[in-house]
Amino acid sequence: MQIELREHIAPWRIALAPVAAVAVSLLLGSILILWVGASVSEAYLLLVKGALGSSFALTETFTRSIPLIFTGLAAAIAFRARFYNIGGEGQLYCGALAATFFGTGLVTLPPLLMIPFLMLVGALAGGAALAVPVLLKTHLKVDEVVTTLLLNFVILLFVGYLLEGPWKDPMSMGWPQSESIIDEGVFPKLVDKSRLHFGLLFAVIGSVLCWAMMRFTVWGYEIRAVGHNPSAARFSGINVNATVIRTALISGGFAGLAGVSEVAGLKGYLTLDISPGFGYTGIAVAMLAQLHPMAVILSALFISMIYVGADSMSRAVNIPTYIADVLVGLSVLSILVSVMLTRYRLRWR
Amino acid sequence: MALLAFHHITKRFGSLIANNDITLSLESGEVLALLGENGAGKTTLMNILYGHYLADEGYIEVDGTPLPPGSTDAAIKAGIGMVHQHFTLAENLTVLENIMLGTESLWSLSQKQTAARKKLAQMSLDYGLAVAPDAPVSALSVGERQRVEILKALYRDARVLILDEPTAVLTPQEAESLFSTLESLTKRGFAIIFISHKLHEILRISDRVAVLRRGQIVGSVATADADRSSLAEMMVGRKVERPSLDPMATGKAVVRLEGVTLQNRNEVPTLDQISLTVHQHQIIGIAGVAGNGQSALADLLSGLSSPTKGTFELLGQAVTRASPADIVHRGVGRIPEDRHHSGVVGDMTLWENLVSEDLRVPPVSRGGFLIDQKACIKRAERLIEQFDIRCEGPEAETKLLSGGNMQKLILARALSPNPGFILANQPVRGLDEGAIAYVHGQLLAARERGAGILLISEDLDELFSLCDRIAVIYHGKLTRSFDAKSVTAGQLGLMMAGQDPGDIELPSEQTIEQAKASISDTLQDQGTKIHAD
Numbered sequence: 001m002q003i004e005l006r007e008h009i010a011p012w013r014i015a016l017a018p019v020a021a022v023a024v025s026l027l028l029g030s031i032l033i034l035w036v037g038a039s040v041s042e043a044y045l046l047l048v049k050g051a052l053g054s055s056f057a058l059t060e061t062f063t064r065s066i067p068l069i070f071t072g073l074a075a076a077i078a079f080r081a082r083f084y085n086i087g088g089e090g091q092l093y094c095g096a097l098a099a100t101f102f103g104t105g106l107v108t109l110p111p112l113l114m115i116p117f118l119m120l121v122g123a124l125a126g127g128a129a130l131a132v133p134v135l136l137k138t139h140l141k142v143d144e145v146v147t148t149l150l151l152n153f154v155i156l157l158f159v160g161y162l163l164e165g166p167w168k169d170p171m172s173m174g175w176p177q178s179e180s181i182i183d184e185g186v187f188p189k190l191v192d193k194s195r196l197h198f199g200l201l202f203a204v205i206g207s208v209l210c211w212a213m214m215r216f217t218v219w220g221y222e223i224r225a226v227g228h229n230p231s232a233a234r235f236s237g238i239n240v241n242a243t244v245i246r247t248a249l250i251s252g253g254f255a256g257l258a259g260v261s262e263v264a265g266l267k268g269y270l271t272l273d274i275s276p277g278f279g280y281t282g283i284a285v286a287m288l289a290q291l292h293p294m295a296v297i298l299s300a301l302f303i304s305m306i307y308v309g310a311d312s313m314s315r316a317v318n319i320p321t322y323i324a325d326v327l328v329g330l331s332v333l334s335i336l337v338s339v340m341l342t343r344y345r346l347r348w349r
Numbered sequence: 350m351a352l353l354a355f356h357h358i359t360k361r362f363g364s365l366i367a368n369n370d371i372t373l374s375l376e377s378g379e380v381l382a383l384l385g386e387n388g389a390g391k392t393t394l395m396n397i398l399y400g401h402y403l404a405d406e407g408y409i410e411v412d413g414t415p416l417p418p419g420s421t422d423a424a425i426k427a428g429i430g431m432v433h434q435h436f437t438l439a440e441n442l443t444v445l446e447n448i449m450l451g452t453e454s455l456w457s458l459s460q461k462q463t464a465a466r467k468k469l470a471q472m473s474l475d476y477g478l479a480v481a482p483d484a485p486v487s488a489l490s491v492g493e494r495q496r497v498e499i500l501k502a503l504y505r506d507a508r509v510l511i512l513d514e515p516t517a518v519l520t521p522q523e524a525e526s527l528f529s530t531l532e533s534l535t536k537r538g539f540a541i542i543f544i545s546h547k548l549h550e551i552l553r554i555s556d557r558v559a560v561l562r563r564g565q566i567v568g569s570v571a572t573a574d575a576d577r578s579s580l581a582e583m584m585v586g587r588k589v590e591r592p593s594l595d596p597m598a599t600g601k602a603v604v605r606l607e608g609v610t611l612q613n614r615n616e617v618p619t620l621d622q623i624s625l626t627v628h629q630h631q632i633i634g635i636a637g638v639a640g641n642g643q644s645a646l647a648d649l650l651s652g653l654s655s656p657t658k659g660t661f662e663l664l665g666q667a668v669t670r671a672s673p674a675d676i677v678h679r680g681v682g683r684i685p686e687d688r689h690h691s692g693v694v695g696d697m698t699l700w701e702n703l704v705s706e707d708l709r710v711p712p713v714s715r716g717g718f719l720i721d722q723k724a725c726i727k728r729a730e731r732l733i734e735q736f737d738i739r740c741e742g743p744e745a746e747t748k749l750l751s752g753g754n755m756q757k758l759i760l761a762r763a764l765s766p767n768p769g770f771i772l773a774n775q776p777v778r779g780l781d782e783g784a785i786a787y788v789h790g791q792l793l794a795a796r797e798r799g800a801g802i803l804l805i806s807e808d809l810d811e812l813f814s815l816c817d818r819i820a821v822i823y824h825g826k827l828t829r830s831f832d833a834k835s836v837t838a839g840q841l842g843l844m845m846a847g848q849d850p851g852d853i854e855l856p857s858e859q860t861i862e863q864a865k866a867s868i869s870d871t872l873q874d875q876g877t878k879i880h881a882d
Binding site for chain 2: 216239
């Protein structure tokens with residue numbers, strides 16, 4: 001078998017890659033469903049119904065996609081500059097910490113200012129969580145995958161300490177959770193009697209801003225140049241270290257916003273389980289979107305659909321919810337393979 | 350009967366025909382030169398012979414028996430030996446170990462070192478290829494390594510030797526010694542295929558020349574009946590004019606290096622106390638075998654590094670910190686050694702690469718932040734037209750360009766702001782004759798306009814045809830520069846091999862114009878001492 005580079009890549013191939021990847025992952029997933037002994041068509045139908053079949057299901061899917069859009073953007077922009085930020089989870093919690101710290105009574109502003117203020121401090125905290133790994137990378141060439149990944153555990157344990165100790169809400173009946181965000185800081189609901197909040201709007205605005213930055217600004221140009229060919233970028237006068245640091249701060253900021261929106265938009269207070277791994281799933285979201293900021297919205301919706309749908313599917317037929325993790329994992333693997341197949345062709349001899 | 354014969358070899362890569370119906374034969378005792386521009390199909394043909402590629406049509410015969418296609422083993426067994434341009438030696442092993450490598454079964458527990466040593470000694474004696482069998486390859490010079498490569502092929506009983514651009518890394522003296530080795534081999538009945546695009550070498554060593562153009566043999570002549578211009582014409586398909594260098598009065602100094610030392614991380618100097626002055630209207634050439642400090646010098650002048658010691662003055666102002674952006678804005682145009690590695694971002698568009706050196710300057714961007722795409726594309730269209738870059742348009746991906754057009758893009762970016770100083774590091778490496786003439790023409794035009802140019806090259810021909818003065822770099826040390834009209838290739842070669850210029854009989858000192866220029870410089874900035882240059 002030989003792998004040959006394609007000289008010209010047809011645009012339809014690039015567009016088709018994620019679709020093909022999703023199809024392949026569903027096909028592979030069906031093997032597992034058969035193995036459990038359930039009917040494949042019924043299982044997938046239940047999954048889709050559970051995710052999109054009612055207004056409740058739909059709002060749940062949208063709600064779940066909000067943090068995924070933010071962490072997806074965080075991964076997408078960092079990966080574009082070849083800065084492999086695996087610490088979205090930790091940065092998310094840093095954003096949540098900042099929102100809780102300032103939002104539970106320390107600062108009181110009218111809602112129109114309070115919400116942007118919480119988002120700002122959350123983004124700053126998320127960025128700050130990446131400051132040490134990125135400086136280690138640019139100045140000492142320490143691998144960022146290791147530092148960002150390990151910081152996740154440090155940050156999570158620190159959140160645990162705060163919630164069990166100084167930040168524990170005395171009225172929480174012993175649960176490790178913080179006091180509530182004051183009313184001025186809580187995101188308004190987007191749809192009445194649902195959990196869907198304004199965070200969705202902010203996430204979409206974030207995607208558009210991110211896309212516009214990549215496409216129309218010097219920063220975006222520098223990120224792409226550094227990601228594709230750092231030595232050529234450096235030669236032509238781009239400050240590679242500054243670009244990587246700036247990109248990392250923006251990336252951490254987006255992950256921090258995911259934390260803010262979960263605390264101030266969804267839960268209203270901080271717990272240790274506000275994120276079931278949104279930081280890590282964001283990487284899958286970004287890969288499936290091929291690092292395109294606008295496609296992140298679609299891929300986040302798709303992945304959140306799988307998670308929400310798998311929950312209700314597993315209640316109806318006897319399939320564990322872990323099928324969702326398997327499907328997401330398979331779709332990431334398939335997208336990697338199909339992206340490779342858009343760039344190369346296989347030839348048998 | 351021919352020792353080696355290609356019969357109607359055709360090889361296609363998609364729609365590209367790399368080899369088209371090639372029929373060639375080689376007698377024993379003959380040196381066949383394979384001449385052609387880059388991409389003409391020389392390497393493809395040799396890769397088919399050596400079993401790396403399968404020919405779509407045609408076959409190869411050795412001694413009248415067909416060679417099994419697609420098998421390197423079979424090619425080696427049939428007596429084909431390849432000496433690659435980039436050596437394939439294990440540096441940590443000794444000469445003897447390298448030569449034996451791959452000749453013994455993986456499963457044999459004993460090494461037949463004694464027998465191998467005897468055979469090697471006999472070969473060294475027979476062919477006049479002296480090597481120390483127990484020396485580690487890492488301790489050998491480039492010329493010696495090439496000798497080991499040749500011995501490696503002979504050890505496997507090769508009868509046909511293929512040498513792919515063998516002189517690219519050699520000094521003229523080393524090349525001359527290679528040629529006498531080849532002569533002694535052909536006397537013993539070996540056949541040699543010599544791949545090169547250096548015409549004078551081909552005329553010197555070969556018996557017959559086969560010229561390839563666009564995958565086809567366009568001519569096969571006895572070397573005795575050929576000359577430089579006829580071969581060049583055959584290779585390119587039209588008459589090639591060598592650039593001519595009109596003497597010009599030089600202006601004031603644009604770059605002045607004084608005792609510059611550059612250390613790498615291990616504190617080993619990569620540049621050692623070098624001094625150099627480039628004036629307006631002047632091209633100074635840096636000759637030297639690859640890896641003697643050229644990259645360090647280029648990095649310094651490109652703004653990628655700053656001197657550890659010494660002074661670096663650019664257009665009258667000192668440069669103290671390394672910043673490519675700063676260097677560019679002070680008026681330096683840079684042509685990097687490796688287009689793909691540091692010249693362009695292949696995955697970005699042409700227009701993006703054309704504006705990469707002044708991203709934060711209007712009209713490329715507004716407020717140093719918002720890129721004005723319309724203005725950029727307009728500029729790109731102008732440059733594409735002006736520099737004749739063959740492409741689909743400004744929005745095409747840069748990696749789709751051919752080597753020559755990619756180099757034109759880099760020239761357009763570097764030369765269009767009319768820089769006062771131009772650093773050209775191997776500007777024609779890997780280009781075909783047409784593109785080479787274009788690049789040289791652009792450099793000469795820049796000299797005419799008043800730029801000072803530093804040309805780093807491993808090709809003495811190029812240096813002689815373009816440079817006013819030539820200096821030699823060896824182990825990070827730079828000699829003073831010599832008038833290109835009076836210094837000879839032999840003298841430069843001795844310096845490239847490390848001889849002190851003081852020990853070589855050299856042409857007299859600077860020309861009158863040079864003397865005038867340096868005096869007027871001295872008058873301009875009082876207190877600067879006159880430099881040898």
